[in-house]
Amino acid sequence: MRILHLDQNHPLLIEQLAAAGHHNHEDYTISKSATEKIIAEYDGIVIRSRFKIDKQFIDAAHQLKFIARVGAGLESIDIPYAESKGIYLISAPEGNRNAVGEHALGMILSLFNKLNQADAEVKSGQWNREPNRGVELEGKTVGIIGYGNMGKAFAKKLQGFDCEVLCYDILDHVGDANARQVSLEELQKKADVLSLHTPWTPQTDKMVGDTFINAFAKAFYLINTARGKSVVTSALVTALKSGKIKGAGLDVLEYEKLSFENLFTSKEEMPDPLKYLITAENVLLTPHIAGWTIESKRKLAQTIVDKILAKF
Numbered sequence: 001m002r003i004l005h006l007d008q009n010h011p012l013l014i015e016q017l018a019a020a021g022h023h024n025h026e027d028y029t030i031s032k033s034a035t036e037k038i039i040a041e042y043d044g045i046v047i048r049s050r051f052k053i054d055k056q057f058i059d060a061a062h063q064l065k066f067i068a069r070v071g072a073g074l075e076s077i078d079i080p081y082a083e084s085k086g087i088y089l090i091s092a093p094e095g096n097r098n099a100v101g102e103h104a105l106g107m108i109l110s111l112f113n114k115l116n117q118a119d120a121e122v123k124s125g126q127w128n129r130e131p132n133r134g135v136e137l138e139g140k141t142v143g144i145i146g147y148g149n150m151g152k153a154f155a156k157k158l159q160g161f162d163c164e165v166l167c168y169d170i171l172d173h174v175g176d177a178n179a180r181q182v183s184l185e186e187l188q189k190k191a192d193v194l195s196l197h198t199p200w201t202p203q204t205d206k207m208v209g210d211t212f213i214n215a216f217a218k219a220f221y222l223i224n225t226a227r228g229k230s231v232v233t234s235a236l237v238t239a240l241k242s243g244k245i246k247g248a249g250l251d252v253l254e255y256e257k258l259s260f261e262n263l264f265t266s267k268e269e270m271p272d273p274l275k276y277l278i279t280a281e282n283v284l285l286t287p288h289i290a291g292w293t294i295e296s297k298r299k300l301a302q303t304i305v306d307k308i309l310a311k312f
Contacts (some may be wrong), residue, residue, distance in 0.1 A: 001043035001065065001312060006035065006052055008066030009070050010301035020309055022031040029299065036060040044312075046304065053077045058085055065312065066090060068304045072097075072150065073227070075200045087241055090307045093149035096291030101153035103290035104195050104225050107249030111221055112137060117281045125172065138162040141190030146198035146226065147174045147181065154195060160202035166190060170203070183213075193221045200227035211234045214245060221247045228252035233273040240280060247282035251290040263287070 003017060005026045012102075013122055014024050014265040027035075032051040039045070039061040046068045047053070053067060055078055064087050067077060072093040082089055107286070110116060113134035121128050140163045144151045155165050155178035167179040168187045175181030187194075198204045208222070209232040222245050224231055233254045239245035255274055277283050291300075 002041060003044040003046060004035070004039070004042045005046045006030070007046070007070065009046070009048070009304075010297050012298065013046065013070075013305055016305045017308065024291060032057065039064065045306070047076075047245040049076050049312045051076075053082070055081050058082055058087070061087075067310065068308060070095075070300050070304055072100075073199045075227070086200065088311055090304060090311075092300045092303035092307070095303040096293070096296035097149040097153035098299075099293040099296040100150045100197070100225050101155075101157045103251060103286070104154045104197075104223050104249070105157045105287075107223050107225075107251070107284055108137065108142075108193060108195075108221065111247040111249055111282065114281075116284055121167060136179065139191045140164070140192040141166060142193045142195065143168070143187040143220075144195050144197060145169075145184075145187070146196060146204075147171075147179060150226070151195075151197035152176065152178065154197060165192070181246040188215045189217045191216065191220055191299040192218060193223065196226040196230055198226050200229055204230045206230070206232050208232060210238065213239045216244070219244055219246050221245070221249070223249045225251040227248075228254045228256045233271070233277070237273045237276045240276075240282065247284075248277075249284040249287045250277070252288050253277075253285075256288065 002023045002025065005014065005024060006028065008028050011222060014026070017024055023292055036057055039057070040063065043063060044066045046066065048070050053076060057262040058078065058081055066088040067082060068090040070092060071076065072091060074089055074091050078091060079089060114132045138161060140161040140165055142158060142165050144155060144165065147169040153169060155167065158165050159178060165179040165183045166187050168182060168184050204227070207230045213235060222236065231254060236245065236248060240248065253263065253274070277285060
């Protein structure tokens with residue numbers, strides 16, 4: 001097959017596809033419109049998130065057999081239309097689930113122990129012990145929404161901390177030895193920490209808003225390593241100011257572009273809620289890197305190769 005690679009990935013992906021007899025063409029700067037003019041020549045595409053693969057793009061891809069996204073989700077692809085054209089869709093949540101689980105756990109421990117705040121203070125010449133007294137994860141209840149690859153990997157990391165782990169998912173019977181599946185209402189009643197591990201769908205878009213937050217019985221910490229648009233940032237800021245949310249660890253933000261590549265290149269005025277997050281001591285921000293480790297780069301590529309070769 002002729003395969004077009006639109007984003008640079010681990011070299012093993014190209015090497016193993018070539019070894020299997022497939023022909024690879026790499027173009028990491030070509031525009032969407034230019035790609036549409038040549039896509040009819042290809043049987044497969046490998047992409048991360050550079051642009052959206054929509055109906056117009058798919059209509060131009062007359063002989064496309066598969067679209068492989070080197071990442072966990074497929075939200076940049078018009079899934080129903082692609083499937084209606086018989087195009088096989090491939091993603092790789094198995095490839096970075098461990099990295100996401102470790103990152104989410106790291107965010108909790110950092111927030112609980114005020115590590116970033118304490119580090120900044122010591123580096124500025126302040127030795128403040130009592131204001132930086134932390135809390136322990138032991139005895140707390142962690143609620144996970146979305147119990148697929150990412151949620152399960154995170155729950156596994158929590159074993160050994162002697163905390164209760166609850167999960168909520170739209171699918172039944174996904175709980176396991178690491179997390180007890182409960183209703184959303186029970187999770188909101190008991191959770192001290194909420195960690196999101198959901199894809200971006202119509203059901204999860206703007207899911208965490210004022211009503212959702214206020215349904216929690218206790219003040220809680222929020223961790224989001226999933227998708228930024230699932231959290232209404234203005235509602236999060238209101239809850240942080242009131243104390244309803246004690247702290248937030250955010251690897252993703254509502255204001256990200258589809259490509260996830262850069263948040264600060266827009267000429268638009270920075271939204272006020274984002275200004276607050278940047279200055280808040282109880283907010284930990286990272287640039288969409290939870291699944292972005294040296295190991296996951298290889299695992300993601302290997303997962304994609306294995307799935308392509310298994311099918312074709």
